[in-house]
Amino acid sequence: MDDSEHICADSTCLGDRVRHLPSEDSIYSMCRIFNALQCTTRLKILFLLLQGDLCVKAIEDALGLTQSAISHSLKNLRQLDLVRVRKEGRFAVYYIADQHVELLMSMCREHVEEVK
Amino acid sequence: MDDSEHICADSTCLGDRVRHLPSEDSIYSMCRIFNALQCTTRLKILFLLLQGDLCVKAIEDALGLTQSAISHSLKNLRQLDLVRVRKEGRFAVYYIADQHVELLMSMCREHVEEVK
DNA sequence: TAAACATATGAACATATGTTCATATATCAA
DNA sequence: TTGATATATGAACATATGTTCATATGTTTA
Numbered sequence: 001m002d003d004s005e006h007i008c009a010d011s012t013c014l015g016d017r018v019r020h021l022p023s024e025d026s027i028y029s030m031c032r033i034f035n036a037l038q039c040t041t042r043l044k045i046l047f048l049l050l051q052g053d054l055c056v057k058a059i060e061d062a063l064g065l066t067q068s069a070i071s072h073s074l075k076n077l078r079q080l081d082l083v084r085v086r087k088e089g090r091f092a093v094y095y096i097a098d099q100h101v102e103l104l105m106s107m108c109r110e111h112v113e114e115v116k
Numbered sequence: 117m118d119d120s121e122h123i124c125a126d127s128t129c130l131g132d133r134v135r136h137l138p139s140e141d142s143i144y145s146m147c148r149i150f151n152a153l154q155c156t157t158r159l160k161i162l163f164l165l166l167q168g169d170l171c172v173k174a175i176e177d178a179l180g181l182t183q184s185a186i187s188h189s190l191k192n193l194r195q196l197d198l199v200r201v202r203k204e205g206r207f208a209v210y211y212i213a214d215q216h217v218e219l220l221m222s223m224c225r226e227h228v229e230e231v232k
Numbered sequence: 233t234a235a236a237c238a239t240a241t242g243a244a245c246a247t248a249t250g251t252t253c254a255t256a257t258a259t260c261a262a
Numbered sequence: 263t264t265g266a267t268a269t270a271t272g273a274a275c276a277t278a279t280g281t282t283c284a285t286a287t288g289t290t291t292a
Contacts (some may be wrong), residue, residue, distance in 0.1 A: 029228035037150035112145035
């Protein structure tokens with residue numbers, strides 16, 4: 001990779017930059033995360049849960065979507081460790097996994113609401 | 117929407133929560149953003165640009181992808197105001213639009229590299 | 233002006249994904 | 263145990279999306 005070919009601002013150390021990229025594994029994992037967040041249903045679920053833990057039925061009623069759609073969405077979010085579950089009797093109570101998720105959402109929200 | 121139906125932790129004010137959700141417009145815009153970030157190619161482009169501005173050819177060489185693929189990806193990122201362009205002679209120099217983008221990426225990176 | 237270079241973009245195809253439908257499992261109430 | 267409630271999940275279909283191919287536009291050099 002010969003950097004000198006590019007008469008282009010700040011491109012003098014292209015090789016270094018490539019080496020500083022996140023690992024393939026990290027890139028892939030991040031894509032999976034963003035992929036989960038790219039769906040209105042899952043995004044709404046997360047914004048609901050940011051306000052406090054909820055069982056599946058409550059999410060269903062809040063968003064007016066079918067039980068199956070919600071459950072599939074929650075499975076996706078769960079598998080990526082964006083949300084977690086605890087059982088309370090016959091209820092499955094979902095909650096936001098950690099603070100990164102919260103910050104991810106607020107960064108994005110600020111971006112779109114500011115640009116708007 | 118009758119909250120009292122749900123014998124579920126912290127679901128006493130479901131209606132309020134729904135009202136506190138971001139607007140449909142915001143949700144949709146956020147989905148578009150996350151959708152852009154859900155692709156390895158665009159994610160790599162952004163991580164490259166986080167290290168400094170680059171022209172299209174440089175990105176192409178750095179990632180070893182076709183000119184067309186890179187250009188389509190850049191168009192997507194551009195339309196969402198995640199990156200911006202300035203013309204320098206015959207080169208189109210791309211750069212990260214603002215700090216929200218930077219924070220979005222680092223939040224996600226921390227999440228996956230920590231969980232790992 | 234002609235040739236080479238840098239970038240953009242529409243069409244098309246193959247793959248990925250969200251929702252619905254049907255059904256399964258588990259818990260609680262009677 | 264029976265019925266009702268809460269949740270999970272596989273299959274299938276319709277839609278969305280990334281890449282490639284072909285081609286167009288604009289800029290620089292000779």
